[in-house]
Amino acid sequence: MDIKNDSPAKENNKPEKKDWLASVHRFxxxxxxxxxxxxxxxxxxxxxxxxxxxxxxxxxxxTFSIRQLNxxxxxxxxxxxxxxxxxxxxxxxTSLVNEVPDKLLAMFSSDxxxxxxxxxYNRILDKYLKKEIKVDFNVDVGGVSLPLRDLTKTARGxxxxxxxxxxxDITVEDNLIIMTIGFNSGGVNKSFESIRYSxxxxxxxxxxxxxxxxTFDAAKFVLKQYDPIVTLLxxxxxxxxxxxxxxxxxxxxxxxxxxxxxxxxxxxxxxKDKVLATWAHAIAGTIYTxxxxxxxxxxxxxxxxxxxxxxxxMDPSFVDIVGIDLAKRYSDMEDSSKTDHVIKTYQRMIKSAxxxxxxxxxxxxxxxEQNKKDDYFKLLELAFxxxxxxxxxxxxxxxYIKFKDQNQFKSLVKKYNEYNKPKS
Numbered sequence: 095m096d097i098k099n100d101s102p103a104k105e106n107n108k109p110e111k112k113d114w115l116a117s118v119h120r121f122x123x124x125x126x127x128x129x130x131x132x133x134x135x136x137x138x139x140x141x142x143x144x145x146x147x148x149x150x151x152x153x154x155x156x157t158f159s160i161r162q163l164n165x166x167x168x169x170x171x172x173x174x175x176x177x178x179x180x181x182x183x184x185x186x187x188t189s190l191v192n193e194v195p196d197k198l199l200a201m202f203s204s205d206x207x208x209x210x211x212x213x214x215y216n217r218i219l220d221k222y223l224k225k226e227i228k229v230d231f232n233v234d235v236g237g238v239s240l241p242l243r244d245l246t247k248t249a250r251g252x253x254x255x256x257x258x259x260x261x262x263d264i265t266v267e268d269n270l271i272i273m274t275i276g277f278n279s280g281g282v283n284k285s286f287e288s289i290r291y292s293x294x295x296x297x298x299x300x301x302x303x304x305x306x307x308x309t310f311d312a313a314k315f316v317l318k319q320y321d322p323i324v325t326l327l328x329x330x331x332x333x334x335x336x337x338x339x340x341x342x343x344x345x346x347x348x349x350x351x352x353x354x355x356x357x358x359x360x361x362x363x364x365x366k367d368k369v370l371a372t373w374a375h376a377i378a379g380t381i382y383t384x385x386x387x388x389x390x391x392x393x394x395x396x397x398x399x400x401x402x403x404x405x406x407x408m409d410p411s412f413v414d415i416v417g418i419d420l421a422k423r424y425s426d427m428e429d430s431s432k433t434d435h436v437i438k439t440y441q442r443m444i445k446s447a448x449x450x451x452x453x454x455x456x457x458x459x460x461x462x463e464q465n466k467k468d469d470y471f472k473l474l475e476l477a478f479x480x481x482x483x484x485x486x487x488x489x490x491x492x493x494y495i496k497f498k499d500q501n502q503f504k505s506l507v508k509k510y511n512e513y514n515k516p517k518s
Contacts, residue, residue, distance in 0.1 A: 159259045160184055160316075163275075166266040174305055179264065182305065186313035191324055200332030200342075201380050203418040217415075260316055264308075269293055273308050275315060287315055322360055323373055326353060342384070354381060361404070368408060375405035376416050383419060392428060399423045410446065417443040421456075433460065448480045458493035471502050478510035 160180045169175070195215050262275035269292055276286030289311060293304040318325045329344045343350070357378040364371035379401035382394045402420040405412045413420075417439055424435035437460060443453045454477040461470040474497075484507065489498050497503045 161259045161261060163261070164263045166264060168266050169264065169271070172301065174301070179305070179309060182309040183260070183312045183316070186310050187316055190313060190317060190328060191321075194324055194327060197327045197330050197332050198415075201330065201377065202415050203422065260312070262312075271304055271308065273312065275312055277319060322356060323370060323377075326356060326377070329353075343381075350381065350385065354378060357381070364408065372405050372408045372412060375401045375408065376412060379405065379416060379419065379423075383423065391426075395423050395426050399427075406442070410442075413439070413442045413446050414450075417446075417453075433464070436460065444476070448476075451477065451482055454482065455493045462493065462496040465496075467497070470497060471506070474503070474506055475510075478506055478514065481514055482510075483514040483516065484511055 160183055163176045163179055165174065165176045165179060260275060260277060262273065264274075265272045271291045271293060272288065273291070274286065274288040289308070291304045291308055293301055314325065314328060317328075329349065331342055331344060343353070357374040360367075360374035361371040361378070379398045382398035382401060385394050399420065402416040402423065405416055406420075421436045421439040424432050424439060426432075427435070429435075437457065440453050440457045440460075443450060444457075447453075454473060457473055458470065461467075461473065484494065488494070494503075
């Protein structure tokens, strides 16, 4: 009886073991399928993200970008690989662009430097300082390197969108580094430029000096294609003196006419870029004002006035920038009406920036000299209404002394001056 009872128990255990092993295999299969599915899903989302990057890159409004450059292996082994050179070019572009506000600030006259600086920086900020320069590299998707920039260029060609990415090759032959760079859009080469640089490792001209020079030239090349104002200002040195040897424009006598021709090309294209054209007129005015060789001073003076007035005509708020220089040019005219022109210029400046007290003072002096009492007191009340305060010890200044003892002057001082006094 015992034997009969034990045998069925052993036989019943075998199917249970087989069921357990089958369950384990099924679980492993399910896990494998889930891992495979998740891997495929991950790759799908990564590809989807790459497509998003591609189309975002195609459709975004960019100034320019720098892609990976083809660099000779002998340079790469010394650390000067594509990424290093691209970032060096980007750094040089950024440095040149960031110098623009200070250069323009030095270019135009101002009695109130802080106020002029604020005006210029606010005006220039959006056009220059917020632009990002991209350095593009390949994107890895699922372990596969995808050339985003190459695909972007192809896609932009299909959508007829201009591609503004810098391409290039840097090769080495004996003691020469040859840089060939340019922009390529829709399969058509644009403005390719090849420059040769000599280097002698044992002499003073070392490899790093060549790389510095090469990347600076590449930066100037990029800016020349897409930002002529920055390119023009590369030769402007705001810290130079006024002597013959320290001219603010490098190569002044040789390149002055070339600069004026470049500016003319900019402002004749005003329908395409009005902001650029306005700046071109303003800068041309300063060049005519500053011309080294003055064979015809009155002609140059008239040309400067014409350029400044054109800049204001295109953008009335530009009187804040060129107004002082324009008034000076009018004062140098050989014309009996020159003072009227100076007055009108200052009046336009006050209308544009009513808080600029330096301009009120200039007009006070003119009205005092011409004994224009009514105009003087109208201007005085306007200045008080816009916040002017006259300290007691300044009452003897030239702009006030002629009328300070009159009742109308005293009345206006009593009405406004104490109220406008700065809080200590």
